[in-house]
Amino acid sequence: MHRLSAAIHGWLLLLPAMALLVLFTHWPAVATFIDSFYSTPRPRRPARFIGLDNYQTIMGDPVFWQSLWNNLLFALGTIPVSIALAILMALWVNDRIAGRTLVRMAYFTPTILPMIAVANIWLFFYTPQYGLLEQIAGALGLASHNWLGSPDTALLAVTIVAIWKEAGFFMIFYLAALQGISPSLAEAAALEGASRWTFFRRVQFPLLMPTTLFVLINAVINAFRTVDHIIVMTRGGPDNATMLLLYYIYQVGFQFWDTTYAASLTTVLLVLLALAAFAQYGFLERRIHYR
């Protein structure tokens, strides 16, 4: 009888949150999958089952492949650099350098600002002819370059914005982890005559691995779900050079209104996210030293 009342209370407490989760997370995920096997309903032509047709279209869709490739490049460009910078920032702020509070604030500020707002500022930064970057290049006697307007540099330009936005956020986690490492480890390593670099490589870095795993998962998710800067700065252009997967989904779903094709693209994105999660847990879990 006691167990029964515990179960009733437990489920009652859970009910409101669970209902909304099912309505706005689980059901949409399942519905996305189901919809991807149907054609998009048009006036006088209702949706009908078309099997794998949408996926066949995806296989032959050059914009999809470009967006996937761009997304991989964007992730590979953003993640290692922002993690390396985050570790460096954390080490610096953790040492007692002069004015560390101000320095920490400078690193962290981009995190709390809306991506859409900072993307506006960076757009200005990159503007051809009179943006700040152009002026610096001009002062140094370098040739003028349209950073966002040329397909060769547009993806790099938006990658830099993402690194700038994220590094300070990740720094926070490394800072917390560094402060959790016992000072006696440093004393012991110093007695053994280990250099600063050896101490970092053999002691600090391995102990930071759980943090790195956490940050890595966050970074991968962010690389696939942030498109605010794309909407503001390039709209996927020039010539699809900055087309990312989620932006393509947005374009197909809300500009071309091809909802079931957007649903199949979303399914692909969800599978990619799941694969990334499993791969990270699988590979990294074994190489992490938990305290």
Added chain:
Amino acid sequence: MSTPERHDPYAPSGASRALESAAAWLLAILWVLPLAYALWAAFHPAEFTTRFALFAPLTLENFERAWAAAPFARYFLNTFVLVTLTLGCQLVLCTLAAYAFARYDFAGSNVAFALVLAQLMIMPDVLIVENYRTMGRIGMIDTIPAIALPYVASAFGIFLLRQTFKTVPQELDDAARVEGASPLQVLLKVYVPLARPIYVAYGLVSVSYHWNNFLWPLIVTNSVEARPLTVGLQVFSSGDQGIDWAIICAATLMTTAPLLVGFLLFQRQFVQSFMRAGIR
């Protein structure tokens, strides 16, 4: 060994300390450069936007013109309502669910918890197409609650609070029940007060997330009455008044000012909150 402040043998000293400080400062300056540039453009007349002169006259005119050019007051109100509504509902729902997971042993609780955690991977940010259809079916498109709803049952919040509630000693719970308190009273009188720092942390993270959120609000709203600041800013800066960078920078700073000022004032709490919210 009695002093609490122990000597760190790897703390830089002398020349290497100076070098390290210089490098750290250089990066910091680089990091605030875009923001400093926006400040410059916003507070100077348009002819100085890209011309740097030490004694260029300061002006607030850009802010006045931006404020007059779009209904920013309404956008501010919408964003305020949005973040309050979101956070309020999140706190209630997440507290109840977290309490169930932390202290109730019932059939299916493990499966339910796994279903909650699934949201950490499959986020509302990605499910825009289906959620838009759902909002269409229940007739909520272009309303503020429609922006908030997909985010209200936050897996992150439930997880965070569950971890915290689990650290509350069971004896406190038992003692309160012996005194005749109902489960909800125990939750409100014992658990919630003890988890206060976590609530503050979660609140700051949630407010800054929803203040800044853009893609979903862009999709689900299409009128001034429902648009939050981020969408309003985008409509404004991609509008047809040409590219007047001084005004766009002013509008950008204006819309982020409350967060920025809040951050500068409560810097330590912000940093600690993001830390707390992330570690557990």
